[in-house]
Structures are given as structure tokens and as C-alpha cells.
Amino acid sequence: MRRVAVIGVGHAKFGARPDVNIAELAFESVKPAFEDAGITSRDVEFVALGSAGAGGWYEETLPAVVVAEYCGLTGAGLVRCEAACATGSAALSTAYFNIASGRAEVAMAIGVEKMSEVDTPTTLELIGRAGYYLWEFHNFGMTFPAYYALHAKAHMEKFGTTEEDLALVSVKNHKYGAMNPFAHFQREITVEDVLVSPVIAWPLKLYDCCPITDGAATVVLASEEKVRELGVDAPVWVAGIGYSSGTATLSRRQNYVGLQSSVLAAQRAYEDAKVDPNEIDVALVHDCFTIAEIMAYEDLGFCKKGEGARLIREGQTEIDGKIPVNVDGGLKAKGHPIGATGCSMVHELTKQLRGEAEKRQRQVQLKNYVALAHNVGGTGHYCYVTILKR
Amino acid sequence: MSIGLPSINSRQLNLVFKIPTSKTSKFWDRIREGEVYATKCKKCGKLFFPPVADCSNCFSSDMEWVKLSDEAEIETFTHIIVRPQSFQQYEPYTVAIGRLKEGVKVLAWLTGVKLTDIRVGMKVKLIAKITSEGDPTYEFVPT
Numbered sequence: 181m182r183r184v185a186v187i188g189v190g191h192a193k194f195g196a197r198p199d200v201n202i203a204e205l206a207f208e209s210v211k212p213a214f215e216d217a218g219i220t221s222r223d224v225e226f227v228a229l230g231s232a233g234a235g236g237w238y239e240e241t242l243p244a245v246v247v248a249e250y251c252g253l254t255g256a257g258l259v260r261c262e263a264a265c266a267t268g269s270a271a272l273s274t275a276y277f278n279i280a281s282g283r284a285e286v287a288m289a290i291g292v293e294k295m296s297e298v299d300t301p302t303t304l305e306l307i308g309r310a311g312y313y314l315w316e317f318h319n320f321g322m323t324f325p326a327y328y329a330l331h332a333k334a335h336m337e338k339f340g341t342t343e344e345d346l347a348l349v350s351v352k353n354h355k356y357g358a359m360n361p362f363a364h365f366q367r368e369i370t371v372e373d374v375l376v377s378p379v380i381a382w383p384l385k386l387y388d389c390c391p392i393t394d395g396a397a398t399v400v401l402a403s404e405e406k407v408r409e410l411g412v413d414a415p416v417w418v419a420g421i422g423y424s425s426g427t428a429t430l431s432r433r434q435n436y437v438g439l440q441s442s443v444l445a446a447q448r449a450y451e452d453a454k455v456d457p458n459e460i461d462v463a464l465v466h467d468c469f470t471i472a473e474i475m476a477y478e479d480l481g482f483c484k485k486g487e488g489a490r491l492i493r494e495g496q497t498e499i500d501g502k503i504p505v506n507v508d509g510g511l512k513a514k515g516h517p518i519g520a521t522g523c524s525m526v527h528e529l530t531k532q533l534r535g536e537a538e539k540r541q542r543q544v545q546l547k548n549y550v551a552l553a554h555n556v557g558g559t560g561h562y563c564y565v566t567i568l569k570r
Numbered sequence: 571m572s573i574g575l576p577s578i579n580s581r582q583l584n585l586v587f588k589i590p591t592s593k594t595s596k597f598w599d600r601i602r603e604g605e606v607y608a609t610k611c612k613k614c615g616k617l618f619f620p621p622v623a624d625c626s627n628c629f630s631s632d633m634e635w636v637k638l639s640d641e642a643e644i645e646t647f648t649h650i651i652v653r654p655q656s657f658q659q660y661e662p663y664t665v666a667i668g669r670l671k672e673g674v675k676v677l678a679w680l681t682g683v684k685l686t687d688i689r690v691g692m693k694v695k696l697i698a699k700i701t702s703e704g705d706p707t708y709e710f711v712p713t
Contacts, residue, residue: 198575239580305654314589315620316677319707320665321650321657329648330667337646337690382649382685429620431667431675436646 181280185407185415186568188217188400189527194515195364196296197394202231202240203250206292206396209523210251213398218410219286221252224400226278226287230261230271231519236306238294247290257284264310265468266557267291268397268522269564273421275401285406291523292396303392310558312428325381325389325469327430327559332383332471334436338486343383345489346470347374350387352498353467353506357513359539362524364393364515374470388470393515397523399530416530419550420453420567422446426560437486439560442479446554449565450481455550457481460503460567462532462544464525466556467510476554477505480565504544507537525553526566533570546570593623596635601698601706606640608674609633619674642668642676642710644692649685666710668694680710 190213192205200208206229214220227248235241244260247253257278263270268291275287295303308323316322335341351371357363369387377386407415424444427433434440450456457480465480467473474488482503483491491497497505508514508528511521528537529551537543549570556563591598600607609621613630619638624631647666657663666680666688676696680688694710701707 198577299655301653301655301658304652305656308654312620317654319701319705320677320679321654321660321663322665322677323650323652323654325652326648326650326665329650330646330665333648333690334646378651379649380652382651384648429677431619431677436667 182282183404184276184279184401184418185404185412186399186418186526186530187402187407187410187412187415188213188219189530190216190398191362191524191527192396194362194393194395194517197294198296202238202243202292202294203246205294205394206247206290207251209292209396209398210290213288213400217400219400223286224253224256224288225284226257226275227253228259228261228271228274228287228289230267230289230291230522231293232262232264232267233293233295233306233518234260237303238297243292247292263562263564264557265466265516265518266522266555266562266564267519268524269553269555269566270522270562272399272522272526272566273423273564276418276421279401279403285403286400288398288400289523290396290398291520293517293519294394295392295517296394300392311430311561315429323381325384328469328471329381329384330430331436331475331559332469335471335475336383338437339489341474341489343375344371345474345492346388347371348492349467349470349473350374350512352492353510353512356507356542357509359542360509360514361538363509363513364391365509365513384469384471390468390511390516393517395515395517395520395524397520397527399523399526414534414570416533417569418566419455419569420449420451422448422450422452422565424448424563428561430559438475438479439556439563441560441563442476442554442556445563445565446480449552449567453567453569455567459548459550460552461546461548461550462504462507462529463552463554464508464510464528465505465554467506467512468516468556470512472556473506473510480552480554499542499544507542507544522553522555522564525555526568529553529568533568594621597621598706601708602700604698606638606696606698606708607635608638610636617672617674619676638696639671640695640697641671642694642696644680644688644690644694645669645675646690647680647688664688668696668710670696676708678709682711
């Protein structure tokens with residue numbers, strides 16, 4: 181396998197974006213990614229587009245083709261990837277393997293999602309069906325908040341995690357979202373705000389949940405030879421990718437206090453990159469719901485199982501803590517345009533590893549120049565962990 | 571939703587899928603008779619709920635139908651307030667995952683208990699039921 185580097189990243193403004201269609205939104209992230217990489221669309225041999233809601237949340241059923249045409253990428257190898265909320269990471273790994281295998285010198289992953297073209301009950305319906313429709317949605321009307329609420333209840337029961345602990349995750353992530361120009365929500369909130377927000381799926385409340393967001397992010401990857409040829413001064417290397425999956429039905433899971441696919445994906449990524457959890461300078465974890473961030477601390481090995489709540493209580497995942505987590509606002513405040521999230525994580529980590537985080541107050545202190553992105557699809561149905569090194 | 575910016579409404583598309591149940595029809599028939607069944611692989615002995623026609627463990631398709639006991643214990647639960655489009659006509663509902671005596675777990679609605687009275691570890695009964703829409707289902711109720 182050949183070494184692969186991130187040579188360019190681009191990001192669209194996340195939020196409700198009724199001003200743009202899927203192709204126009206993707207373009208907003210593709211253009212800055214090309215400018216950052218110093219290449220043009222003609223240099224790209226392979227494009228993996230990540231988008232989960234094609235034909236469901238928005239009108240286009242072949243978004244890869246539509247976006248490729250709009251961005252002048254027609255003719256390149258092309259595929260649409262789907263791994264639920266880990267779709268962006270699936271696209272990234274697909275582009276990565278094209279280069280690592282020696283097939284391409286330059287490939288790119290475009291993550292894009294439009295979620296606000298349909299109403300909220302329809303969005304809830306479409307995401308609620310993302311598990312095993314026949315056995316867990318058809319008769320029981322599960323929703324995504326509900327899948328994670330089942331985990332929140334189990335975690336609270338077993339480890340004494342409280343609703344206040346969950347609220348602390350939201351407060352932390354809003355704090356950093358307020359400093360991120362790309363974030364959907366750019367305002368701070370309090371524990372009280374979270375606790376009094378309306379219940380969505382008990383014990384999860386509105387401010388425990390990530391919003392419904394439109395957005396796009398693009399990552400351009402290149403081989404080591406191409407990096408040298410282009411004279412890239414700060415390549416960020418893809419040091420490891422780990423992935424795993426979980427059962428479609430929640431009823432076939434061993435327990436509800438963690439995600440086994442996260443544990444396995446993380447182990448594989450650490451092995452691949454030859455790093456330990458304590459060497460990570462900054463991590464972006466999949467906080468689609470507050471409980472998901474606490475489980476991620478444990479599943480990724482930042483603390484022992486059951487100690488996730490302590491980590492947030494002690495402020496260890498703040499920017500000056502033991503392991504800064506979601507200093508871009510996380511899915512909670514930055515927003516979670518399903519197919520874009522994995523690419524958005526790599527955008528942020530690339531900026532962090534280059535020492536270029538916007539705003540400056542969000543720049544973590546780099547000790548080992550190692551960063552980790554944890555992207556879960558569904559409720560642990562898919563998981564991708566990507567480790568970057570500079 | 572659009573907030574005043576120009577847009578075009580797409581053409582409407584109504585999607586209703588015909589989901590084949592020929593291989594699990596016995597399950598749905600038994601529900602109508604008031605019983606909940608699982609399948610068991612005759613070759614490796616693995617018990618499956620939800621029922622399956624093919625064993626993912628040993629790849630045999632020689633399965634037998636086994637009646638499940640109704641004894642379950644709640645492992646976790648939630649109460650869904652904000653409901654999907656096709657569940658708008660229902661009042662908020664409680665979903666639980668219960669472990670059956672046989673070891674398999676079931677995700678289903680839990681009815682007949684006040685939310686504040688539900689506890690993890692609580693014993694409940696799994697019953698077969700016909701929904702208000704006339705469709706077969708199953709749910710947990712107090713013992």
C-alpha cells in the first residue's frame with residue numbers, strides 16, 4: 181500500500197441552506213479544496229461522493245453524477261458511497277484506497293447533504309427507517325433520537341451517568357461551535373438551557389440532539405509522488421483507517437452502553453497508524469446525540485468503560501484538557517449534514533494539524549501531530565475511524 | 571423548509587413497498603392466533619428473533635418454528651415524543667428492548683405502564699396483537 185496525503189480541503193457553510201441545491205452546495209466546498217490543493221478538476225482521476233439522502237431528503241437520485249457535472253469532474257472515475265451517517269468517511273476511504281492501491285495519483289471525496297428540503301416529520305421518518313425497517317420501524321416507529329435514547333437509558337442505569345452529564349457535552353460543543361465560522365449554531369448555551377429544552381425521545385431533549393443541517397465538505401487526496409511533484413509544504417498523511425459494522429436490528433446487540441463497531445474500528449485504526457489513544461492531540465467524535473460522545477470517549481479508549489461522564493465533568497475533553505474533543509462544535513453545534521460529516525471532520529483535523537484552525541482560540545496545542553476522526557453510521561451500524569498525522 | 575427564498579416544488583412521488591413475507595408468513599399468521607414465534611436452525615440450533623428463513627451462523631436453510639415464552643425483562647427503554655411522519659396519528663409511545671427467557675431480545679412497544687413506573691430489569695409479558703390499523707404486531711405489557 182502506498183502512502184496517501186490530504187493535500188486540499190474545502191468546506192461550505194453548514195446550516196439551513198434554502199439558497200442552494202445539492203450541486204451548488206457541493207461546489208462551495210469543491211472550489212476551496214482545489215484552491216487549497218493547488219490543482220484543478222482535470223487533475224482528479226477518481227471521485228467518491230458521499231451522500232445518504234439521495235431521492236429521499238432531496239430530489240436528485242444520482243447526486244454523484246449531478247455534482248460531478250456541476251464541478252467539471254465528468255469523466256473521472258465516479259461512485260456514490262453510503263454508510264448512513266458515516267457516509268463521508270466511506271467516501272474518503274474509497275478515494276484513499278484508489279490511491280493507496282496505486283490506481284490513482286489524485287482522488288477526492290465530496291461529502292454533501294441537503295436535509296431541509298422536506299419537513300421535519302419526513303426527515304425523522306427517513307432516518308428512523310435507517311436500521312431494520314421491517315423489524316424495528318414498521319410497527320414501532322423508531323426514530324434516530326430514540327435509538328440513542330435506548331443507549332442513554334442503559335448507560336445511565338449501569339454507570340450512573342446523569343442528564344446533567346449529557347448536557348455538559350452539549351454546552352462544551354456549543355462553546356466551540358460559537359467560534360467556528362462554518363458551524364450551524366454559533367452561540368453558547370447553558371446546562372439549564374439543555375435541561376429545560378423539550379423532550380424528543382426521553383431521556384434525550386432537543387439540545388441533546390444534533391440539528392437537521394445542509395452542508396458539504398471536500399477532501400483532496402494524493403500519492404506521495406504527487407505530493408512531491410506539487411511541492412505541497414504541509415501534507416497531512418492518512419496514517420490509519422479502521423472500520424467495522426453492527427447488526428441492523430438493535431435487538432441483536434450485546435448491550436446498549438457502547439458501540440462495538442466503534443471499539444473494533446478504533447482498534448484497527450490504532451494498529452494501522454501505530455499510535456495509542458494517549459498520543460492523539462485532538463479528536464472529533466460522532467456526537468449526533470450527547471450520549472454518543474460519552475460512549476465514544478470509552479469506545480475509543482480515552483477512558484475506561486463507564487468513565488466517560490467523569491471525563492466531561494472534569495473538563496478533560498476541553499481544548500486545554502487531556503484530550504480535546506469536538507473543538508469544531510461537533511455534530512451538535514456545527515451540524516450533521518449526514519453525508520458531509522466524515523469529510524467535514526477531516527477538513528477540521530487537517531486545519532488543526534497545519535496549525536490553521538479558525539478562529540485561533542480553537543487551535544489545539546500540537547504535541548504529537550496526530551489527530552483522530554470517529555464517524556458512526558446509524559446507531560453503530562457502520563463505524564469508520566481515520567487517523568491523520570503531519 | 572424554504573424560508574421565503576425562491577424554489578420549485580418537485581413532482582410528488584408516493585412510495586409504498588410490497589414487502590415479501592412468504593418465508594415468514596407463519597410468524598404473521600401465528601400473531602393473528604395470539605402467539606409469538608421465533609425460528610431455530612435445525613442444523614446448528616441457533617435461535618432467531620426476529621425470525622429468519624436462512625441461518626447466518628451455519629448457512630443452513632432448514633429452520634423450525636419455535637413458540638416463544640412470554641416472559642421478558644426490560645433491558646432499556648425510551649419514550650418517543652417527536653414522531654415520524656407515518657406515526658403522527660399516534661400519541662407518544664414507549665419502546666423497550668426486552669430479553670426473553672430463551673435469551674433472544676425483542677424491540678417492541680411497552681404499553682399499559684406509566685412512564686415513571688418503568689424500570690430497567692422490570693418483568694414484562696410479550697403478547698401478540700393486532701394494531702388499530704388491522705396489522706399484526708407484538709408488544710410488551712405488565713405481567
